[in-house]
Amino acid sequence: TQLLEQSPQFLSIQEGENLTVYCNSSSVFSSLQWYRQEPGEGPVLLVTVVTGGEVKKLKRLTFQFGDARKDSSLHITAAQPGDTGLYLCAGTDWQAGTALIFGKGTTLSVSS
Amino acid sequence: GAGVSQSPSNKVTEKGKDVELRCDPISGHTALYWYRQSLGQGLEFLIYFQGNSAPDKSGLPSDRFSAERTGGSVSTLTIQRTQQEDSAVYLCASSSRRGRGTEAFFGQGTRLTVV
Numbered sequence: 001t002q003l004l005e006q007s008p009q010f011l012s013i014q015e016g017e018n019l020t021v022y023c024n025s026s027s028v029f030s031s032l033q034w035y036r037q038e039p040g041e042g043p044v045l046l047v048t049v050v051t052g053g054e055v056k057k058l059k060r061l062t063f064q065f066g067d068a069r070k071d072s073s074l075h076i077t078a079a080q081p082g083d084t085g086l087y088l089c090a091g092t093d094w095q096a097g098t099a100l101i102f103g104k105g106t107t108l109s110v111s112s
Numbered sequence: 113g114a115g116v117s118q119s120p121s122n123k124v125t126e127k128g129k130d131v132e133l134r135c136d137p138i139s140g141h142t143a144l145y146w147y148r149q150s151l152g153q154g155l156e157f158l159i160y161f162q163g164n165s166a167p168d169k170s171g172l173p174s175d176r177f178s179a180e181r182t183g184g185s186v187s188t189l190t191i192q193r194t195q196q197e198d199s200a201v202y203l204c205a206s207s208s209r210r211g212r213g214t215e216a217f218f219g220q221g222t223r224l225t226v227v
Contacts, residue, residue, distance in 0.1 A: 031214075033216075041220060042116070042203055042205070042217075042218025042221060043155070043203075044218070045215045045216070088155065090155075094214075097162065099145060099168050099170075100145060100157075100205075100207075100214075101157055102147070102154050102155035102156075102157070103154055104153060104154035105152075105153065105155075107152060
């Protein structure tokens with residue numbers, strides 16, 4: 001069974017601070033995704049990484065896929081109150097036809 | 113519709129009753145997922161349908177839970193003899209293809225409360 005461990009579970013910071021969220025597994029994934037979820041809504045995709053060592057940037061968000069394709073990180077620079085939400089990593093092994101499995105999420109609160 | 117539609121949006125039921133939750137995926141999407149989410153927590157995988165393949169039921173927590181997908185489109189998640197621990201938001205997602213980097217599109221969920 002594939003499992004994804006996310007840390008930290010909760011993060012409360014001030015506007016302008018930087019932060020990193022981690023997603024780790026003992027399994028290899030063919031792709032890892034990061035989603036953001038706001039209250040009362042379903043998760044929405046932020047990014048997909050598919051190549052070991054890959055780095056993708058989305059404005060102030062930087063995503064990295066580990067070389068061994070077992071872990072990923074999300075770094076936010078100069079956090080803003082609008083970044084507040086639940087961040088979820090998700091992975092799948094498409095070659096094995098596995099379902100999309102989610103981590104338990106990181107609840108981020110950014111105060112002004 | 114343009115997105116994934118789930119109904120009802122809210123359901124309150126008495127302990128011991130059966131409930132059915134419905135999901136209308138995006139037209140043409142071959143993959144459909146059901147997840148369960150407790151307050152502020154991550155998504156617990158329940159079941160995965162991919163095209164005509166046998167569904168992956170490995171996440172269903174007990175034999176009280178079952179799901180069907182008719183005609184490769186609409187799906188129904190059924191919970192029999194509901195228990196209070198079944199209270200959660202049930203999310204459905206669909207995606208267009210199997211393979212790397214496939215985006216899952218989610219509905220807004222059904223909030224189930226068992227009293």
